[in-house]
Every structure is written in C-alpha cells, then in structure tokens.
Amino acid sequence: MNTAITEQAVSEKEFLFPNLENLFCDINIHEYQNVMYKAQESVVSFLEEAHKPFSGVSPKELRKQFENIDLNDPTQSYEEVFEEVRTLYTQHAIAFHHPKYVAHLNCPVVIPAIAAEMLISSINSSLDTWDQSAGGTLMEQKLIEWTCKEIGFERSSDGIFTSGGSQSNLMGMLLARDYYSIKYFNHNIKKNGLPENAHRFRVFVSEAAHFSIQKSASILGLGEQAVVKIKTDRSFRMNSILLEDAIQKEIENGNIPIAVVATAGTTDFGNIDPLTNIARIAKRYSLWFHVDAAYGCALLLTEKYRHLIQGIEHADSVTVDYHKSFFQPVSSSGFLVKDRNYFNLITHYADYLNPKDHDENEIPNQVNKSIQTTRRFDALKLWFTLRIIGKEGLGNYIERIIYTANEAATLLENDPHFELLNRSDLSALVFRYSADPFKTFDLSRINTFIKSQLYRHGNALVAGTKVNGQFYLKFTILNPLTTIEDIQSILTTIKQYGNEYIEVN
The missing domain is CATH 3.90.1150.10 (Aspartate Aminotransferase, domain 1)
Incomplete structure (x- = not known):
C-alpha cells in the first residue's frame, strides 16, 4: 500500500472528524461534570491553603518558572494543567477574601455570584443583541432599572453594564462632550468629528478624583489639558467655592466649561464630594454633571449611610462598580443616565446586528447603549446576589x-x-x-x-x-x-x- 496515500487519508479523516470531546455540548456532559469537579477542587485547595494574603513571591522568582513553558506543546491531562496552574498562579494569587488583605479596592465575592459565573461562562450569552441573549437582555434591563431607582432617577433613566469604572467614566465624558457640542453648537461629533473649538472644552474634577477622567479626556481628543483640577478641603473633598471660581476663570480665559465630575468615594480617602452643592453649580453654568460613585455606590445599600450621597439623584450620569462594593466578581459595573435619550448620541445601527427597524418593532438591543459590542452577561451575578442575599x-x-x-x-x-x-x-x-x-x-x-x-x-x-x-x-x-x-x-x-x-x- 502507498504510505503517502494512507497518511493523506488519515489526515483527511482527522480533518473531517476532529476530536470533539472538549467542546461544551450535550455529547460531552460527563466530561464537563468531571472537569468542573476538578476546577472546584482547585478552588477549594486555594481557600484551604491561603493562610495569608500573599505568598511573597517576587516577579523575578516567578518569571523563572515560565521560561520552559511551551504553549505549542499541550499537557497530557487536566491533572497536569491544574497542577501547572497551581504552581504558576493559584498558590501565589492574592487572596482578597483574607481578612488581612486591606490594600486596594478589591472585595471578597459572594457565593451566589460565583454560581452565576458558571452559567455565564458555560452558556456564553452575548448581551449586545436580543437574538444573542433573549432573557438575559431583560434581566440586565431590570437590574439597571433597579439601580436607577436606588440612585433616585426618574422612569426616563436608563443604563448599561460595563467592564469597570474607567469605562463608565469614559462613557460619562463621551456623552458630556457630544451633548454639549450638539446642544450649544449644533455640531454632531458622531458624524462630523470634533468641532474647531473642542480644544477649549474644560472638565472640572477634584484633585483627588480617579485618573480615568484624565485618561478619558485624552482618548476623546480633548487632551489632558482639558481637565481642570480643583483643590480639596481639609477632608479631601472638592472645594465647591474653588470650583465656581475655576469655572469663572476658564470662561474669562475664553475656554468652554462643559462638565463637572464629582467623586462619591475617592480611591485614597473614601470621602464624598459635596454633591448637592456641585449639582447646583453645574446647573447654574449648564454643565453636564457626572458622579463617579464606583466606590461610594455601596451607600445605596444601606439606609444608615444613604444620606452621605444625597445629591447623586441630580446627576446626568453615574458610575457604579458592583465589583467593588456589591461583592461581585470582576467584571461587574454600570453606567447610568437620568435620560435614556442621551444614548442616542452614541447609537449606531448595523443591518447585520441591530437594524433600525428593531427599534420600531420594540426589539431591545443593548448594543445601542454601549461602546462595547460583544459583552458578557455579567448582570446575572448581581441577579443571583440580590435574589439570594438581597439589598x-x-x-x-x-x-x-x-x-x-x-x-x-x-x-x-x-x-x-x-x-x-x-x-x-x-x-x-x-x-x-x-x-x-x-x-x-x-x-x-x-x-x-x-x-x-x-x-x-x-x-x-x-x-x-x-x-x-x-x-x-x-x-x-x-x-x-x-x-x-x-x-x-x-x-x-x-x-x-x-x-x-x-x-x-
């Protein structure tokens, strides 16, 4: 027999009938259960062995262990790969659940949300359009409606789940820029690009605000020079008197104030800017009012401390981070607006994804409100959490x-x-x-x-x-x-x- 022909036949057979045992589908239910059990054992071992928040390994020490890893040479079993991951990652992973981890804004996560993660990853819905998510879309919308109500927004409000506070802050600055341009200059940035006077746009933030505001200004073509930092008072909260002085000064210098960002829970100090005073100033000067409550959104959960974020209901847009203060796994965040029509500023229609006639037929497509297209069903984690633990x-x-x-x-x-x-x-x-x-x-x-x-x-x-x-x-x-x-x-x-x-x- 011709050896070359035999090898070709084998190759064609492998191409036509590849090994399918690793695909998530009904014929591999036993394999799925077996592997999920091994993954669960790995997590349990992590919990049992994490006697302190960190192993203390240095980057140099750990990097050496990666030198002989050939990603083109697969391991022979799940046992091998779990052991490899234990050596390279799990035994050195930072234990956010440990009571002596008090470093960054990383919370321990709740078990209902972890249960939801299994469904999210396995079923793998994409929340950009209705025909990729169905009930997932409605669950996300229900959670957004709930969050808006907790903030104090009216029924005209809306929002979207995001990857984190930085993305939400970027969306806040994006809408502020485009709204101001179209309302006061009749210039549509989405269609025509930045107006000639965009270099004079100014956004006001506390000197203790999150760095993502500056980063957003840069991404949006305004430059970091567009961000005016306002000094804080002795308690590291934005000084609202200095804010108004700064706005007037920028106007006198020929610049164009478009927005003010208040922080409800600064990263370093955990303090909250005077939201009501800032809202009043923003209204006086017709500025977009964005509240970065990535940290302080936790106060929405408690009647005892809810008064500390009084004034957030006056915002045009709000950032919340469920994966900071609602004990959710990363990522789980939200961007909320008081008027759903603001999202028209960023909506794009594609015939292959979200044609405009879907709006006419009341088919909900979340991509209309997002700067992401493909998006995980992260909302399911919060759904599980609220249904099991509650507010x-x-x-x-x-x-x-x-x-x-x-x-x-x-x-x-x-x-x-x-x-x-x-x-x-x-x-x-x-x-x-x-x-x-x-x-x-x-x-x-x-x-x-x-x-x-x-x-x-x-x-x-x-x-x-x-x-x-x-x-x-x-x-x-x-x-x-x-x-x-x-x-x-x-x-x-x-x-x-x-x-x-x-x-x-």
Missing part, C-alpha cells in the same frame, strides 16, 4: 465594613506611632508610621520599606499612596470578615518593621 443583606456587610474602618481610625488616632491623615466616609484610611520624634528620619523611606516588607512576607497587605509628595500607607477595608483584631495585628506588624528600619539606620 438588606449586602447593606449589613457595608455597615460592618464602615464600622470596622471607624474603629481602625480610632486606633490610629490613639497610637503615637501613627499619623492618620483623615477619617473616611467609607472605609479607606491614609496614614503612616511615625518615627521616634527625637530622631530625624525620612518618613517616606520608612513607610516605603514597611510596605515592601509586608509584600515580601505576605502576612498582611496594605496599599500605599503619595500626598503632597510624601509616601503614606493605606487601608482599604472591603471585607466584612476583617475585624478590629485583624487591624490591630496588622498595625503591630507595621510597627515591628518600622522599628527594624530605625534600629538598622
């Missing part, structure tokens, strides 16, 4: 977190080894270890050393930031499991490393 249950988590943060602030204020910059409306505390007052030490160096030691040993993780050029440590408490005893233990460790630095130097 009140989540609110109890938030109240506990805020209570712990207040207790932690009291500890810092009463300990002579520390300087607390400010109390928080939410749960972020900026502070630093303070050296022996009778010796002269560079406090930034000491606190940088402390942070590096914490990450090197991994027993507790805190964040760091700079205020007026000086380095500070930061607690971001987002875990209801974190107790004041955990905080006390972390502070003891910080003092230990601080004392070590002083003794050596």
Whole structure:
C-alpha cells in the first residue's frame, strides 16, 4: 500500500472528524461534570491553603518558572494543567477574601455570584443583541432599572453594564462632550468629528478624583489639558467655592466649561464630594454633571449611610462598580443616565446586528447603549446576589465594613506611632508610621520599606499612596470578615518593621 496515500487519508479523516470531546455540548456532559469537579477542587485547595494574603513571591522568582513553558506543546491531562496552574498562579494569587488583605479596592465575592459565573461562562450569552441573549437582555434591563431607582432617577433613566469604572467614566465624558457640542453648537461629533473649538472644552474634577477622567479626556481628543483640577478641603473633598471660581476663570480665559465630575468615594480617602452643592453649580453654568460613585455606590445599600450621597439623584450620569462594593466578581459595573435619550448620541445601527427597524418593532438591543459590542452577561451575578442575599443583606456587610474602618481610625488616632491623615466616609484610611520624634528620619523611606516588607512576607497587605509628595500607607477595608483584631495585628506588624528600619539606620 502507498504510505503517502494512507497518511493523506488519515489526515483527511482527522480533518473531517476532529476530536470533539472538549467542546461544551450535550455529547460531552460527563466530561464537563468531571472537569468542573476538578476546577472546584482547585478552588477549594486555594481557600484551604491561603493562610495569608500573599505568598511573597517576587516577579523575578516567578518569571523563572515560565521560561520552559511551551504553549505549542499541550499537557497530557487536566491533572497536569491544574497542577501547572497551581504552581504558576493559584498558590501565589492574592487572596482578597483574607481578612488581612486591606490594600486596594478589591472585595471578597459572594457565593451566589460565583454560581452565576458558571452559567455565564458555560452558556456564553452575548448581551449586545436580543437574538444573542433573549432573557438575559431583560434581566440586565431590570437590574439597571433597579439601580436607577436606588440612585433616585426618574422612569426616563436608563443604563448599561460595563467592564469597570474607567469605562463608565469614559462613557460619562463621551456623552458630556457630544451633548454639549450638539446642544450649544449644533455640531454632531458622531458624524462630523470634533468641532474647531473642542480644544477649549474644560472638565472640572477634584484633585483627588480617579485618573480615568484624565485618561478619558485624552482618548476623546480633548487632551489632558482639558481637565481642570480643583483643590480639596481639609477632608479631601472638592472645594465647591474653588470650583465656581475655576469655572469663572476658564470662561474669562475664553475656554468652554462643559462638565463637572464629582467623586462619591475617592480611591485614597473614601470621602464624598459635596454633591448637592456641585449639582447646583453645574446647573447654574449648564454643565453636564457626572458622579463617579464606583466606590461610594455601596451607600445605596444601606439606609444608615444613604444620606452621605444625597445629591447623586441630580446627576446626568453615574458610575457604579458592583465589583467593588456589591461583592461581585470582576467584571461587574454600570453606567447610568437620568435620560435614556442621551444614548442616542452614541447609537449606531448595523443591518447585520441591530437594524433600525428593531427599534420600531420594540426589539431591545443593548448594543445601542454601549461602546462595547460583544459583552458578557455579567448582570446575572448581581441577579443571583440580590435574589439570594438581597439589598438588606449586602447593606449589613457595608455597615460592618464602615464600622470596622471607624474603629481602625480610632486606633490610629490613639497610637503615637501613627499619623492618620483623615477619617473616611467609607472605609479607606491614609496614614503612616511615625518615627521616634527625637530622631530625624525620612518618613517616606520608612513607610516605603514597611510596605515592601509586608509584600515580601505576605502576612498582611496594605496599599500605599503619595500626598503632597510624601509616601503614606493605606487601608482599604472591603471585607466584612476583617475585624478590629485583624487591624490591630496588622498595625503591630507595621510597627515591628518600622522599628527594624530605625534600629538598622
């Protein structure tokens, strides 16, 4: 027999009848169950072995283990790949659920949302059009309606799930730019590009606002020079008097104020700008009013602290991050507007996806409101969470977190080894270890050393930031499991490393 012909026949057979055992479908149900069980075992091992927030591995140490990985040479079994992932990732993954993780805005996640993740990934709906999601579209719309109601918006409001706060803030700035241009200059940016005077557009933010506002201005062609930073008061909240002064100054200089962004929960300090005052100023000068509540949206869940974001209902648009304050897995965020007609500014129709006659036939296509096309059904996680835990249950988590943060602030204020910059409306505390007052030490160096030691040993993780050029440590408490005893233990460790630095130097 001709060997070449035989090999060709085998090759053609493999092409026509490939190995299909790895496809998610009804003929592979047993394989799916088996592999999901192994994945579950891997997660359980992670929980059982995560005795501290971080392993302490350095980038250099871990990178060495990747050198001999050939992605063109598959492993022979799931057992092998799970073990490989354990070595390269799982055993070193940051444990956000650990009570001594108090670094960044990463929350522990709730089990109902994890259950939803299995459905989301397996069924793999795409939330851009009705014919790719069906009931998923209506569930997302129902959750948006619920969030808008909690904010205090009227029935004319609407929104969309997004990948995160940065995307939501970008959408806020995009609508602000396009709305102002078409309303006051009769210029359609979507069709005709930026107007000649776009370089004079100005957006006002607190100096403590999230960096994504500057990034958005750059992406939108306005340049970072379009962002005017307003100094904060002693509590690191936007000074509304200085805001109005800045608006008038820009007008006098021939520039065009188009929007103001208030922050409901700053990343560093967890404090909330005076929303009602800012809303009043925005209305006076006909500015788009956007509220970045990526962090502070947690207050929507609790009646006890809801008053802290009074004024958010006056916003034209709002950013919320469910994966920060609603205990959802990444990603799960939202962008809300008080008037659904604002979305017309970014709607595009494609005959192969969302033809205009769908609107006439009342077929809901979420892509009409999004700058994404393909989009995960992340809303299902929040649906599961609200149906199992409920708003009140989540609110109890938030109240506990805020209570712990207040207790932690009291500890810092009463300990002579520390300087607390400010109390928080939410749960972020900026502070630093303070050296022996009778010796002269560079406090930034000491606190940088402390942070590096914490990450090197991994027993507790805190964040760091700079205020007026000086380095500070930061607690971001987002875990209801974190107790004041955990905080006390972390502070003891910080003092230990601080004392070590002083003794050596």
